[in-house]
Amino acid sequence: MPENPSSLPAPRWLARPGARAWRCDPAPAEVRAFHTALPGYAPTPLTELPELAAESGVGRVFVKDESNRLGLPAFKALGASWAVHRILAERAPAGPLTLVAATDGNHGRAVARTARLLGQRARVFVPRGVHPGAVAAIAAEGAEVTAVAGPYDDAVRRATREADAPDAVLVQDTGWPGYERIPGWIVEGYSTLCAEIDEQLAAAGAGGPGLVVVPVGVGSLAQAVVTHYRSRPAPGPAAPALLSVEPRTAACVLTGLALGAPVTVPTGDTTMAGLNCGTPSGLAWPHLYGGLDAAVAVADADSARAAADLAALGVSSGPCGAAPLAALRAALTGDGADERRGALGLDATSVVVLLSTEGSAANPHATTPADPV
Known part of the structure; x- marks a missing residue:
């Protein structure tokens, strides 16, 4: 995989027309059955936050809260x-x-x-x-x-x-050439999170999402999200827009998408430690390149503000988990917001799902003994 010299462009936003038409095979159905049989399994909350919908000018905003997944403070x-x-x-x-x-x-x-x-x-x-x-x-x-x-x-x-x-x-x-089966199984495991979202949105009378925002480190969760929403046969639920978010100091996926090929970028210090990855997974890359509608990079200050705002609304989220809210704000505010909103296909009735992948450091599940997996 080529290095990314400092002379290469490092955009903060990129839209990619046509991604909603890309298709792939679904995750195995038995993954969900395996997880539901584990001791202590329960779907994590999908919390609706009307305040964020009003702020963003969309119909409804939900946050998938992974601050306590099987007794651990993240979806992993x-x-x-x-x-x-x-x-x-x-x-x-x-x-x-x-x-x-x-x-x-x-x-x-x-x-x-x-x-x-x-x-x-x-x-x-x-x-x-x-x-x-x-x-x-x-x-x-x-x-x-x-x-x-x-x-x-x-x-x-x-x-x-x-x-x-x-x-x-x-x-x-x-994953990389020669090491793909095990990371592929890990990605399959994340499909349970997406299946829960479908059920929870249906229970809330929200239908399917118009936009899903997912944080990216090496891209494995994003691969699972792309797989879930790009494997549905037509006719079926309308395919949502998929937006990835990374730190500005480690935007390997955004840079690779802009260049049309995976790259390795130098990383710097960031509070979004779980996203501080300079090389995308080789296994994930074809899905990211095929199925992501847009990508954005955000600053640490933006994710910190988002985490504080989520906490005030009752959602425990660390810097990585709050990055999707920072991404939504970056997409829908400031110069060029109307163009970005149009690229994502959003209007005043759209349903947005933000994947908050971790709890905050203050989350008790981050340090205390938890239920068995």
Whole structure:
């Protein structure tokens, strides 16, 4: 994958006509059944916030609140639990494994929790910039945690080398040539979140969404969202617009979309640690390139304001989880807002879903023992 020299353009907004016509195969139906059978499973809330709808000039705004998913403060347990389930099913009756992962926080903790509950070992590599509280939470799950001096991509390379050891397996949510099955299972696991949204919108009398906003690190959750909404046969629910959001300091997907090919960008410091990724997943890229209608990059100050506003409205959201609200504001306000609104197909009746992928640091689920996965 090519590096992104500093001379390349780094746009803050990009619209991509025609993405709603792109199609792919759906996720396996058995994923949802697997999750519903787990102890402690319950759909996470889909909270309607009329204040945000009025602010944005749309019909209804809902926030998918992932601040407590299977006892953890983020959606990542969905992917980790399904992937490890598939790994162990294929290796049975082999002995204990060491599950190896690199993480900015939540993925590693989900892998560590799954390993602990299933009697496996876990080793997790964390790059620079990960909050000490997140590192401590991973260690509290019983994982061996190793700090890496470099960025996220360096942590992935280190984890990949360590997973070559006997009785070890890499459980990573980014894919590349030769490493696609396990990240593919992780992406499949995230499909449960989208299926819940469908049911919850129907129960609220909202129909299908007109816009779904998803934060992007390496792009695995965005791949799951694209898969869900771009695999519906016609005639069916109208395909929504899909908008991705990244930090301005790590906008690898936005830059790649603008250039027409995946790239690696240099990353900088950001409070959106889970999105601080310089290289998109090779497995996710075709879906992102085919199915995203638009992409935007936001500043840390914008996500901080969004997190504070969500907290005031009763939704616990960290900087990554609040980024979709910052993205919605970036798209619908300021110079060129009418053009961006038109590109997304939004009007005064549109339904918008924001994916808040993590709870805030103040969320009690971030540090306390939680229910079994």
